[in-house]
Amino acid sequence: MSILQVLDLGLAILVLAIAGWTIAARELFASVVGYVAYGLLLSIVWIRLHAPDVALTEAAIGSGVTGVLLVTTGARLRGAGGVETAAPPRLSQRLMAGALAVLVAAALAAVVLLLPEPAPTLAPEAREGLAATGLGNPVTAVLIAYRSFDTMLEKVVLVLAVVGVWSLAPDRCWAGAPAPLGRARPEGALLFLDQALVPLGILVGVHLFWVGADEPGGAFQAGAILAAMWMIVMISRLTEPPRVGARWLRLALIAGPAVFLATGLAGGGMAGGFFAYPAGFAKPIILFIEAFLVLSIAVTLPMLVAGPPRRSPQS
Amino acid sequence: MSLALDLFSLVAIGAGAFFFFAGTVGLLRFPDSLTRLHALTKADNLGLGLIVLGLLPRAGSLLDALRLIAIWVLVQLSGAATAQLIGRALSPRRAAE
Amino acid sequence: MSASTLAGLVGAALVGLGLYGFIVSPQPLRKILAFNLIGNGAFLVFGIVARKGAAAGFPFDPVPQAMVITGIVVAFAASALAAALILRLQEETGNVLLDSDAPAKPPGDEAGAS
Numbered sequence: 129m130s131i132l133q134v135l136d137l138g139l140a141i142l143v144l145a146i147a148g149w150t151i152a153a154r155e156l157f158a159s160v161v162g163y164v165a166y167g168l169l170l171s172i173v174w175i176r177l178h179a180p181d182v183a184l185t186e187a188a189i190g191s192g193v194t195g196v197l198l199v200t201t202g203a204r205l206r207g208a209g210g211v212e213t214a215a216p217p218r219l220s221q222r223l224m225a226g227a228l229a230v231l232v233a234a235a236l237a238a239v240v241l242l243l244p245e246p247a248p249t250l251a252p253e254a255r256e257g258l259a260a261t262g263l264g265n266p267v268t269a270v271l272i273a274y275r276s277f278d279t280m281l282e283k284v285v286l287v288l289a290v291v292g293v294w295s296l297a298p299d300r301c302w303a304g305a306p307a308p309l310g311r312a313r314p315e316g317a318l319l320f321l322d323q324a325l326v327p328l329g330i331l332v333g334v335h336l337f338w339v340g341a342d343e344p345g346g347a348f349q350a351g352a353i354l355a356a357m358w359m360i361v362m363i364s365r366l367t368e369p370p371r372v373g374a375r376w377l378r379l380a381l382i383a384g385p386a387v388f389l390a391t392g393l394a395g396g397g398m399a400g401g402f403f404a405y406p407a408g409f410a411k412p413i414i415l416f417i418e419a420f421l422v423l424s425i426a427v428t429l430p431m432l433v434a435g436p437p438r439r440s441p442q443s
Numbered sequence: 444m445s446l447a448l449d450l451f452s453l454v455a456i457g458a459g460a461f462f463f464f465a466g467t468v469g470l471l472r473f474p475d476s477l478t479r480l481h482a483l484t485k486a487d488n489l490g491l492g493l494i495v496l497g498l499l500p501r502a503g504s505l506l507d508a509l510r511l512i513a514i515w516v517l518v519q520l521s522g523a524a525t526a527q528l529i530g531r532a533l534s535p536r537r538a539a540e
Numbered sequence: 541m542s543a544s545t546l547a548g549l550v551g552a553a554l555v556g557l558g559l560y561g562f563i564v565s566p567q568p569l570r571k572i573l574a575f576n577l578i579g580n581g582a583f584l585v586f587g588i589v590a591r592k593g594a595a596a597g598f599p600f601d602p603v604p605q606a607m608v609i610t611g612i613v614v615a616f617a618a619s620a621l622a623a624a625l626i627l628r629l630q631e632e633t634g635n636v637l638l639d640s641d642a643p644a645k646p647p648g649d650e651a652g653a654s
Contacts, residue, residue: 132543133543136543136546137546140546140547140549140550143550143554144550144553144554144557147554147557147558147577148557150561150573150577151557151558151560151561151565151570151573151574151577156567156569156570159570159573160573163573163576167580170580170584173547173550173584174587176543176547177543177544177547177587177588177590177591177600178591178599178600179587179590179591179600179605179608181605181606181609182583182587182605182608182609182612185608185609185612185613186580186612189612189613189616190576190580190612190615190616193616194576194616194619197616197619197620197623198569198572198573198619198623201569201623201626201627202569204627205569205626205627205630208630208631216564216566217564217566221563221564222564225559225560225563225564226560228559228560228563229556229557229559229560229563230556232555232556232559233552233553233555233556233557233559234552234556236551236552236555236556236581236585237548237549237552237553239552239585240545240548240549240551240552240585240588241545241548241549243548243588243589243592245592249601249603250601250603251600251601251602251603254601254602254603255602266602267602267605267606267609269602270602270603270605270606271606271609271610274603274606275603275606275607278607278610279606279610282610282613282614285614285617286613286614286617289617289618289620289621292621292624293620293621293624296624296625296627296628315527315528315531316527317523317524317525317527317528317531318524318528320523320524320527321520321521321524324520325517325520325521325524328513328516328517328520332517348609348613425613429616432616432617432620432621433620435623435624435627436624436627436628
């Protein structure tokens with residue numbers, strides 16, 4: 129066994145152990161903290177699978193923003209006295225659930241072990257189009273060019289999720305602002321983070337967007353980092369979540385999918401196919417679309433975390 | 444020259460790994476949250492700092508070296524602020540409020 | 541055993557762990573967490589298809605990777621919607637436990653969302 133294999137095995141055991149801890153931990157908060165640590169370890173697994181783009185997304189969204197969402201929701205539930213310790217289900221139920229889980233896991237493990245070598249792949253087709261787009265990062269090319277329709281629809285799903293969250297507001301609060309994210313009196317350390325980390329973080333986000341064309345990075349990762357910076361500022365109460373009725377907010381939310389769709393339709397007229405980019409201009413057009421996608425993601429993620437409006441628009 | 448640089452990397456990364464190890468042992472073995480926090484911040488600051496120092500001669504370009512330093516600075520910033528927040532949440536004065 | 545096969549087995553085990561937590565835990569927020577574990581496991585299994593499916597000369601297959609990135613973002617959107625539904629459920633009923641033996645409101649409001 130080489131050193132790398134030993135490290136891989138150790139990483140696998142660590143990931144599974146922490147995942148088990150998030151399921152088994154008695155306290156909700158402990159289990160959420162475990163989940164965040166687990167997400168970061170999982171992104172190392174993705175690095176080992178030669179998937180740095182996925183690793184960045186997992187670390188930023190799967191671990192980071194989801195962690196903020198779970199902590200915020202847990203704190204709000206506790207604030208309303210809603211976190212009771214429930215009796216765990218009966219032993220027979222747990223045994224049956226365990227048996228089912230083992231069966232499903234074993235079936236999946238069999239699929240993994242019995243995968244044909246080499247597995248079916250679309251890599252040659254995706255690489256073929258890479259030169260035409262002028263991009264160096266094949267994952268970005270797949271997202272914005274090769275399977276652009278999927279990515280556009282996924283942006284629409286994000287907007288739909290925001291609409292779904294907002295529609296849970298009581299009638300009198302409609303178009304008002306969501307509840308604030310942090311405590312009433314912010315800590316000094318948080319203000320320090322605002323001053324020191326947030327400007328750097330915004331730079332890192334813009335950098336990730338820009339290099340995403342040729343290197344690991346891209347609209348999702350950049351948007352998630354910018355979203356995190358906005359959330360830090362909101363948690364330290366230097367700014368409050370905006371009114372959901374604000375026009376600028378709604379425009380920013382739909383800017384990404386709208387520009388994406390409009391470009392796709394224009395491609396239908398000018399380049400001879402829905403979502404076709406004219407030859408030679410593919411890269412600037414893709415960067416143009418991505419810029420708006422970054423904006424929409426950076427606005428969508430914090431609004432999903434902030435939750436439905438809780439204050440009437442007048443106040 | 445390259446042998447000296449390799450040795451330097453080896454020593455620095457080894458020392459960094461030792462600080463991480465010590466910090467993790469402290470995190471697992473120390474009796475209360477404040478002392479655990481103490482162990483953890485040492486691992487973060489010194490351990491990561493030494494590892495970055497050891498990797499610097501191996502960086503391919505000046506830009507890569509700057510990126511390594513940027514990673515260390517960013518971890519310092521967030522680590523210091525988080526440790527401060529946890530410490531404040533633990534302090535008895537805060538709990539009495 | 542190669543690194544990708546090992547990661548695939550981790551993915552299979554994660555799906556199992558998540559499924560168990562999803563069924564057993566009465567706390568809906570923990571159900572969201574377990575749901576995310578299932579998702580991560582499925583992504584990993586898909587991810588090793590990306591690794592193994594790479595034809596000679598490519599280190600990875602970008603198509604499944606791009607779909608996993610899309611999936612992570614959509615999973616977050618679903619989690620956020622489910623969290624908002626839980627908070628609303630608590631507001632309406634004063635109780636969020638999805639315990640089948642409890643005489644409270646009928647369960648399943650949250651399960652449908654996630």
